[in-house]
Every structure is written in C-alpha cells, then in structure tokens.
Amino acid sequence: MRILAFESSCDETSAAVVEMDEAGHLFLRSNIVASQVETHRLYGGVVPEIASRAHVEAITGITKEALAVAGVTPKELTAVAVTSHPGLIGALLVAVNFAKSFAVANGLPLVAVDHIKGHIAASYLTGEAQRPKTPFLALAVSGGHTALYRVEDETRYVRIGTTRDDAIGEAFDKIGRMIGIPYPAGAGFDKLAAEGFASVGGYEAFRKSEFYKDPFYKLPSPAVAGESLDFSFSGLKTAAINLLHRQEQTGTPVPKALFAARFTYEAVEAVAAKAALALERGSYQALVVAGGVAANSHLRRRLEILCRGKGIPLFLPPLSLCGDNGGMIGAQGIFEYLAGNRADASLNASALDEEDR
Ligand code: KG4
Numbered sequence: 001m002r003i004l005a006f007e008s009s010c011d012e013t014s015a016a017v018v019e020m021d022e023a024g025h026l027f028l029r030s031n032i033v034a035s036q037v038e039t040h041r042l043y044g045g046v047v048p049e050i051a052s053r054a055h056v057e058a059i060t061g062i063t064k065e066a067l068a069v070a071g072v073t074p075k076e077l078t079a080v081a082v083t084s085h086p087g088l089i090g091a092l093l094v095a096v097n098f099a100k101s102f103a104v105a106n107g108l109p110l111v112a113v114d115h116i117k118g119h120i121a122a123s124y125l126t127g128e129a130q131r132p133k134t135p136f137l138a139l140a141v142s143g144g145h146t147a148l149y150r151v152e153d154e155t156r157y158v159r160i161g162t163t164r165d166d167a168i169g170e171a172f173d174k175i176g177r178m179i180g181i182p183y184p185a186g187a188g189f190d191k192l193a194a195e196g197f198a199s200v201g202g203y204e205a206f207r208k209s210e211f212y213k214d215p216f217y218k219l220p221s222p223a224v225a226g227e228s229l230d231f232s233f234s235g236l237k238t239a240a241i242n243l244l245h246r247q248e249q250t251g252t253p254v255p256k257a258l259f260a261a262r263f264t265y266e267a268v269e270a271v272a273a274k275a276a277l278a279l280e281r282g283s284y285q286a287l288v289v290a291g292g293v294a295a296n297s298h299l300r301r302r303l304e305i306l307c308r309g310k311g312i313p314l315f316l317p318p319l320s321l322c323g324d325n326g327g328m329i330g331a332q333g334i335f336e337y338l339a340g341n342r343a344d345a346s347l348n349a350s351a352l353d354e355e356d357r
C-alpha cells in the first residue's frame, strides 16, 4: 500500500509518499519539506498568520514534487493522510483542507494523523531493518512537547508523563535567543554546549568540573521531584533568564559555551532520569525518541548510554526525520489506515493534544 501524506502544523510545509510492502516494511519514496525558518527568524519565532499564508503558497508545488520524486500518480495511491492536531490552528487547516480536496477529487480514503504519533512513527521508516516492537516507551521532545507515552501498539497510546508548562525545545529557543543564537536556537545551542563540555573534558566529566560546582551558575532540574514522570521547564528557563540579567547588570561577561553546557546538562539529565524511571516501572521492548530535540547530540549520546545499560533497543530517527516532515505522517497514516481509522469531509483541525481536549 502507498500513502500520500501532508504536514503543515507549524512552520514546515511537507508532502511525502510512504509505502508498506507485503512483508510490512516501510519505505520513504519521497519527502519534500519547504521550511519557513528564514521568514520567521526575522521575528525571533513563528508568526502564525505568516505561517498559514506560506503553507497556502507552497502546498501545491510540494505535492507535485512529492508525487514526481516518488514516480507515482494519484491512481497508484491507497489513501491520503494529514496532520489534524496538535499545532497552530490556521497552519493545520491548510493541509487538512488540501488533503480533503485531494482525497475527494481522486476518490481516495482520508486518514487523520496526530502530529506526536507522527514524530514517533519516524522510527518506523526502517526499510528492511527491524521496526520497534510494541509495547515500547516513547519520548517526544519538540518545540511544543516533552512527554512520555506507553505505546501499546502503533495506534494506542497512554501518556504517562508530560511537561506542566514549557516544552524543552521552547526553553532551548528562548534561552538561545538571549545569548545571541538566531531562531530556532536548538542546533546552535547544541554546538555551543559541545564546546563547553569539551573545555572541561566532556559531558561525563561536567558534573565534577569547577564550573558545575560554582553556586553562581547553579540551575534547577526540570524534572518534577519524586515519583512523577512530569517535567517543568519554566523554572529552569526563569532561573537561566535571571542569571543572565544579573550578569548583565553587574557587567560580568557570561562564559556562553559553559553556560549552554550547564543548561543542556540539566535538560538532558532530567529527560534521561524520567525515561529511566519509566523503563523501570513498565516492561518495554524499546525506547523510541522523537521530535526536533531528538536531534540534540548530547541527548542522543546520553540515551544511548542509558539503553545500553538497561539492555534495551534504542530508536533514534535520522537527523533528517527529527524535524517536522510528511514522511513521518505517512508512516503513522499507514497504521491508522490498517486499524480502520478513516476521516471524511467533516474532518476539522485542532490546536490541542488528544489528552487535553
Ligand atoms: O518537532 P519540531 O521540528 O517542531 C515541533 O513540533 O515543535 O521541533 C522544533 C524544536 C525547536 O525548538 C528547535 O530548537 C529544536 O526542536 N531543536 C533542537 C535541536 N534541533 C532542533 N533542540 C536541541 N538540540 C538540537 N540539536
């Protein structure tokens, strides 16, 4: 079977063709992504109205390209999939309406896809290689989410932990902006932190370094204390903002690389600690990591160490599939289709997570 999938929940317009062969292997035949990052950078973050307009302008061309690269015609498709939630409502509506029209015009079934399940499904695009076995633990770390899920099967999720305020990616973006890294700050922050870790002998040596022990640079953990699997990134973010303001007022320059390392260390250790706690509590066949922040090199390495220690397979999407893309929506769309889930012309978009409605 073969699915054409659309994604427009934030600042990337994307269309992709995903195929499942008879043995159940998933292949990405095309994955065209038009990023609006350069446009929004001017404003230091995503401007929803500009995002919607840019999606409208891009989606037709992107669709033609996705079909051409995959070498398929609409007649050779089994279904159409689209991200219906969560995200920016005006942005989501562009692909939802386009997908509806495309499905009706070509007599194809329509499937609605949850954006977070889509991110996690990026790890199903393994071609001939083994997919994660269920039940698995999923960790979603993006600009809008920091959450842990028990995934019973590809379409049945139970959220077991989440952030109570800001998301991890949002925190990287805000603090990154304050230390002069352009939006979205994640990748730049990652590089700067790498310099900081290297200067004290690496990530593992960081906790024992003089800088880590300096009370002036102390930052709180975003892991909610105790047995909860929740996070709170606003405390870490506020403490980092206060620290930067204090330094500015006293005219003391901040060692940016070490500061970025300190912030990254708290964020990564908190996520690793809660993932470890979840793995101890349930029986899982794998840990699957997803979302834009899954591209973070320090988080990737830390989770590799965690999973090696626990003897559990770790699935990290390739960097090209960490950010928003249609391929991941197509992968999830195939499982929604196989589970019999269908949408129709009444499909609407929603800004909210399934759990928060
Ligand atoms: O999943 P995504 O593309 O969009 C959402 O659904 O939110 O995630 C975007 C987030 C941004 O906050 C960006 O700064 C962050 O992912 N990000 C990173 C890295 N690359 C992207 N954060 C930390 N380290 C990175 N290497």
Ligand code: ZN
Pocket (backbone or CB within 6 Å): 115, 119, 142, 291, 292, 323, 324
């Ligand atoms: Zn996303």
